Every structure is written in structure tokens, then in C-alpha cells.
Amino acid sequence: MANVTxxxxxxxxxxxxxxxSAAGAxxxxxxxxxxxxxxxxxxxxxxxxxxxxxxxxxGMWVFLVTEILxxxxxxxxxxVYRMLYPEAWVLGSNHLDVAMGAINTVVLLCSSLxxxxxxxxxxxxxxxxxxxNLVLTIxxxxxxxxxxxxxxxxxxxxxxxxxxxxxxxxxxxxxQQLFFSIYFMMTGIHAIHMIIGIGLMxxxxxxxxxxxxxxxxxxxxEVSGLYWHFVDVVWIFLFPLLYLxxxxxxxx
Amino acid sequence: MSHAPITSVxxxxxxxxxxxxxxxxxxVVATFDFGMLNAPIAxxxxxIKAALVVLVFMGVRYNTPLTKVVAVSGLFWLVIMFAxxxxxxxxxxxxxxxGR
Numbered sequence: 001m002a003n004v005t006x007x008x009x010x011x012x013x014x015x016x017x018x019x020x021s022a023a024g025a026x027x028x029x030x031x032x033x034x035x036x037x038x039x040x041x042x043x044x045x046x047x048x049x050x051x052x053x054x055x056x057x058x059g060m061w062v063f064l065v066t067e068i069l070x071x072x073x074x075x076x077x078x079x080v081y082r083m084l085y086p087e088a089w090v091l092g093s094n095h096l097d098v099a100m101g102a103i104n105t106v107v108l109l110c111s112s113l114x115x116x117x118x119x120x121x122x123x124x125x126x127x128x129x130x131x132x133n134l135v136l137t138i139x140x141x142x143x144x145x146x147x148x149x150x151x152x153x154x155x156x157x158x159x160x161x162x163x164x165x166x167x168x169x170x171x172x173x174x175x176q177q178l179f180f181s182i183y184f185m186m187t188g189i190h191a192i193h194m195i196i197g198i199g200l201m202x203x204x205x206x207x208x209x210x211x212x213x214x215x216x217x218x219x220x221x222e223v224s225g226l227y228w229h230f231v232d233v234v235w236i237f238l239f240p241l242l243y244l245x246x247x248x249x250x251x252x
Numbered sequence: 253m254s255h256a257p258i259t260s261v262x263x264x265x266x267x268x269x270x271x272x273x274x275x276x277x278x279x280v281v282a283t284f285d286f287g288m289l290n291a292p293i294a295x296x297x298x299x300i301k302a303a304l305v306v307l308v309f310m311g312v313r314y315n316t317p318l319t320k321v322v323a324v325s326g327l328f329w330l331v332i333m334f335a336x337x338x339x340x341x342x343x344x345x346x347x348x349x350x351g352r
Contacts, residue, residue: 054315057319058316061315061322061323064326068329068330069326069329069333072333072334076334079338083342112271113309115309116308117261117264120258120259229309237298239278239298240282240297244279244294245282245291247283248282
């Protein structure tokens, strides 16, 4: 907080000599940060790089809270209908491919590790580390979507997609159709988040490739990482609730 | 707040291994019949995994108090949403309202 008074001093000093010299341009931040030269990535409304990163992190968390409640609403719908139709939920769950769900869980956990290692690489100033780990993160993300594609394709083949082609000869078909509606809604919106995440990572990879990040400035990488981890956390709950719910009935 | 300490690769890898182990535990536990307890156990393990990701991978343990409060507030409002909704669905029919 000592920066506050220093910065005010800097701004007052700037006023009389602002027009006189080019030095005026960097005095605004230079004094505040306590360095001779301020980081060009420091936005003018922040006092220091630390404060800028804290503000970015806070802003991302505010967004993630809205995301928690967005997904939370779907988990709530899942819970209410599961309480109403427990048998249909077990039957529906046993149509899902546990192996594929498990593979995707592992893939996402690996992607979270490479994501956090990419952020760490920026913290220690390794451009190569950022690029390698971001590429791996994107590859894991794409792997997840490919597995998801095969899962969805299988559901279409077996007439388990809600709609006119749903297999109504199944026991509790109407209720199972409801289960699959919720399955497709939750995993589909999760997959859309994955696609957005991969798009984000491509931008971040481009920035990392260009050497835009350093131990002092890696806010965009850090904040995109928070989003990526959040999407991973959603899957951590989706996997047991959708895939493993009926596993102990052994009806595979 | 000054620079957050840089976490070692070793710590991150250990957390990742823990997450994989917990995934295996979730699967194995799900194949046994614990009656009413299957879902709570699954949610407990998922909760531990989520906490590991949030605290270590997302670095919330090194964030400012304000960011921590915001992160926890997400959970807080989630609990309110679940509690009040279940307060409705779980108690329907308790009073035996005539005509229902």
C-alpha cells in the first residue's frame, strides 16, 4: 500500500513537467512500481503488476461463480429427477460407456497438469515450457472431444438420443428418455466449454509462442488456466454422477 | 500481496497422481453396493478431487482474501439453491393436503 502514496506523488510530479519531457510518460508507473522502467504490460489504472494480476484473478473468479451456478442448476435438475425416477436413472446410466468416461476423466486430469505446468513455465520464464505444455493441453482437450464424439455416435446408433427415434421398447422408456435429455444437456454444455477452452488455449499458445509472457506478466495465461481447471472440475462431478451411478447393479 | 511462491513441479505431479488414484477409488467404490451411501461416497471423493484442483492447480490457497471469499461464495449460493429447492421437493406430501 506504500505504492499509493508514491504514486500520488508521481502524478503530482507529472503535472508541471508533463509537456516538457518524454520521461513524463513513464513516470506515471515507474515511480509507483519502484523500478526505473515500468512493465509495458502494466495497464495505467493499476499500481503494480501484482495488483493487476490480482484484479484479473478476482474478475475471473467472479465469472467462474456464475459458471458454478449455471452448471449447479443442471446438477439440481439431475438430482430432482433422479429422486423421482431412481430406477430409470440406474437403467440409463448403465447404457453409458464407463471405460470411455474413465478415459476422458484421466485425459482431463492430465490436461489440468499440463495447464498448471504451462503457468509455472511462465513464472520461471521458460517460453519453451509454456509452448510444450500448452500444445499438450490442447491435444488432451481434443482427445477428450474425439472420445466424446464416439460416445455420442454410439448413442445415436442405439437409439438413445431423446426424440422420435428413441427406443421406446426399453423399460421405463419415457423416464430413461428424460435421463438421456439431461445427459446430453450436461455433457453437451460441458463439451461446448471444452471447445471454447481449446479456442482460448490456441490464442494463449500464440501469445506464448510470440514470447508475450514473463515471470512479471502472465495474467492471460493464468486466467485462461483457471477457466480450464474449472471445466475439469465440472467433469470430476459429471463422471461419477452420470457414468458410475448404476455400476454396482452390474447390468452391463 | 507480493509474488505468490512458485509451486514445485513435484507438488503438481503429486497432486495429479492423487487425482488419478482418487478416480480409481471412485470407480472401485461404485462397483460395490453400499445402499444409500453410494452417492454420498461418490460425491465426497469428487469433492476431495475438486478441492485439490481448486486449491493447488487453481492456486486459490495463495490468492488474496477477497478472491477466496468470492470463490467460496460460489459454493455458498450453490448450497442455498440446493437447500431451498430440496426443501420443496423432499417435503411434498408430508402434510397430506386434502385433494392431493
